[in-house]
Each structure stands twice: as C-alpha cells, then as structure tokens.
Amino acid sequence: xxxxxxxxxxxxxxxxxxxxxxxxxxxxxxxxxxxxxxxxxxxxxxxxxxxxxxxxxxxxxxxxxxxxxxxxxxxxxxxxxxxxxxxxxxxxxxxxxxxxxxxxxxxxxxxxxxxxxxxxxxxxxxxxxxxxxxxxxxxxxxxxxxxxxxxxxxxxxxxxxxxxxxxxxxxxxxxxxxxxxxxxxxxxxxxxxxxxxxxxxxxxxxxxxxxxxxxxxxxxxxxxxxxxxxxxxxxxxxxxxxxxxxxxxxxxxxxxxxxxxxxxxxxxxxxxxxxxxxxxxx
Amino acid sequence: xxxxxxxxxxxxxxxxxxxxxxxxxxxxxxxxxxxxxxxxxxxxxxxxxxxxxxxxxxxxxxxxxxxxxxxxxxxxxxxxxxxxxxxxxxxxxxxxxxxx
Numbered sequence: 177x178x179x180x181x182x183x184x185x186x187x188x189x190x191x192x193x194x195x196x197x198x199x200x201x202x203x204x205x206x207x208x209x210x211x212x213x214x215x216x217x218x219x220x221x222x223x224x225x226x227x228x229x230x231x232x233x234x235x236x237x238x239x240x241x242x243x244x245x246x247x248x249x250x251x252x253x254x255x256x257x258x259x260x261x262x263x264x265x266x267x268x269x270x271x272x273x274x275x276x277x278x279x280x281x282x283x284x285x286x287x288x289x290x291x292x293x294x295x296x297x298x299x300x301x302x303x304x305x306x307x308x309x310x311x312x313x314x315x316x317x318x319x320x321x322x323x324x325x326x327x328x329x330x331x332x333x334x335x336x337x338x339x340x341x342x343x344x345x346x347x348x349x350x351x352x353x354x355x356x357x358x359x360x361x362x363x364x365x366x367x368x369x370x371x372x373x374x375x376x377x378x379x380x381x382x383x384x385x386x387x388x389x390x391x392x393x394x395x396x397x398x399x400x401x402x403x404x405x406x407x408x409x410x411x412x413x414x415x416x417x418x419x420x421x422x423x424x425x426x427x428x429x430x431x432x433x434x435x436x437x438x439x440x441x442x443x444x445x446x447x448x449x450x451x452x453x454x455x456x457x458x
Numbered sequence: 459x460x461x462x463x464x465x466x467x468x469x470x471x472x473x474x475x476x477x478x479x480x481x482x483x484x485x486x487x488x489x490x491x492x493x494x495x496x497x498x499x500x501x502x503x504x505x506x507x508x509x510x511x512x513x514x515x516x517x518x519x520x521x522x523x524x525x526x527x528x529x530x531x532x533x534x535x536x537x538x539x540x541x542x543x544x545x546x547x548x549x550x551x552x553x554x555x556x557x558x
Contacts (some may be wrong), residue, residue: 198479204463205461205463206463206464206465206466207530208466209466211511223461223463224461233556261463261464261512262462262463262464262510263510265462265463266463290497290512290533293495293535294495294496294497294533294534295535341506341507341508341509342502342504342506342508343502343508343524348524348525349508349523351522352462352464352508352509352522353500353508353509353521353522353523354464354465354468354469354500354509354510354511354520354521354522355462355469355522356469356474356479356522357479357522357524358475358477359476359480373506373507374540375506375507376506376507378530380499380533380538381533383513409462411461411462412464413461413462414462
C-alpha cells in the first residue's frame, strides 16, 4: 500500500470536489463543527451517534453500518475521503472502522480540518444531498481489532504501543489535558508498552510526517517490526491514528487497534499496571 | 463512554470541581480582536505535545493540566506564539495571548 493510495492532500481534494465517485466525509464528535461549515460537498458521520452501539460499549452491527452508508449515499465502489478535527483522530478511527467493515478505497485528507482551516481554504454551510445506495458491508475484519484478552496475552510478547501523551502514560494525567482530570479508571499504562505519542507521527499542522521519519520514530522507541503490534490510547481514536501510520503508511501486516484502550484496561480488576515513565516488566 | 474529543473553546467549568484541577485557560488576540479561527496546543515540561483545542468564536481555550510547567502554543492562520506557564491544583490560570 503506497502513501498516495491512502492519503490525499488539499490539491487532490480540490481536483475531486465535483467527482461523483469521490465522497468527502467529515467525522467529528463535535457536531457543531460540521453545522458551522465543512468542505463543499462533504457529508457528516457523527463519531458517537453513528458509529457507537448506543447501549452496550461496542460498534454498530454490520447491518446498521450498511444502513448508515446507504443513507449517506456512499456506494461500495466510491472513494471515501475522511477528514475531521482533533488532528484527524476521529477521521482515522472512522478509516479503521471502514476497513473493519471492508470498504475498499478509503483515504484520509492529510492534516484534516485544521490544516485546511489554517491554510484559509473554502468551507461552506450548504449540506449536500446524495442519492441513497444499497451498501453491502463485509463481516468485521478482526485481524485489525484487539480485545482485552489479546492485550493481556501480548504483555512482554508483542509490541504494545501506548500512543497517549507522556503524562497520561506515566499516570500523572488521567485524560488528555483538554478534558477534566477526574476519571474513574486508575492511572498508568500496560506493562511493557512503549510510549510513542500519536503526536510524534504528525507535524504541527496535523499532517503526517514522512515515511522515513515515521519508521525511525518507531524503531528508536524499540518497536520490533518483525513482531505483531497492538496500539492503544484512552478510547481507541488516537491509536487509530497510529494504527494508520503503522499499517497503512509503513505497511506492517499484523497491527491491531485496541479500541477498549485505557478506559477499559484501567478499569479491569486484577490486571497488571505500570506507573511512571518506564515500560515496566512483564 | 466519554470521548477524547476537544470541545471548541474547551470544556465548560460548570460542574467541574476546580479544587481537583489545574486549569490553564485564556483568549487569543489577533490584530486587536479575539481570533475566531485557530488552535491552541499544550506542551509538557519536555516540550512534548499533550493536548490541543480549537478556539471558540470568542478566541477562548481551556486545558485541564497537571501541576507543573507547561508551554502554550497558539496556531492561527499565518502566525504562531509560544508562552511558558505554570499550573497548580485548584488554580485557574488566565492568559491573554497576543499573536499579532
């Protein structure tokens, strides 16, 4: 998989705004952002309302995903270009989610909404109407999704990559610093996990660093590319960003995203937890 | 499950127990007016990125840090600033950041 097959820049986007087989999708948790303005022709997917089950903590079913994409006017053979706020965290999560349900051609807009805004590019309020489709999803591809038991078995065996900020990894913060810190889970990280913050993979404008820089980043942090890898963060969206780097940009085969992440692991009874800046022992 | 998403302007302090938080907040001013488009990043004592929020329409932002030293980085179209700040538990630190 080459970078150009999974990542597009603003010039590519501008050249395809009126291409009926290219669907731009803004993915945010903050619904006000899309309502204020968005890239011309873009439809919206709401991270919480559209992609979460709503009762149990899990994803929507295959049938519900099919209905969502059909309603949004996305066909199986469309090129889907995802972008959003938070440096593309939720767009990366949606990318991984689209891959989980087998969509063939998905790409990220490099830098997401932030780079687009900081470059002063056009955003509009008009909401497009797209003709409904009859989307058919695949069964979930579990090869890219890790569950808690996979993670516990991976301690000291596979690469565990904690992509949260150093202070969250060490247990000094319990959530990203734009959120209140009073949280129900304990602080710390999964023993043996390397701390490679998602932000080290991105430039200040939110775009991804070069493949050479990314490879050097993970190697320097001790990630053995010959081993399987599980990435996690707090709820699985920042780690989807790092999954995108490892699996899609660097082309590693066996990389899974643990979407339960620290909000699950840090609440489990009886599992090992490491505190401080070092990975800790298995 | 609560999301990790950054709320425009930062999470409101309503219903937040300030005594348990080390708040860094403020307003970004560009050309004499609050910047309506822009982002503020919080870097830790080693200058590693920790969090980012988009400005609200009044140019405001808010972080919930840990006690200690931080750097606040502003990004608005065509300009950027860096400001060092200390945070302490139970204290709301207010900043006026002039980028141009």
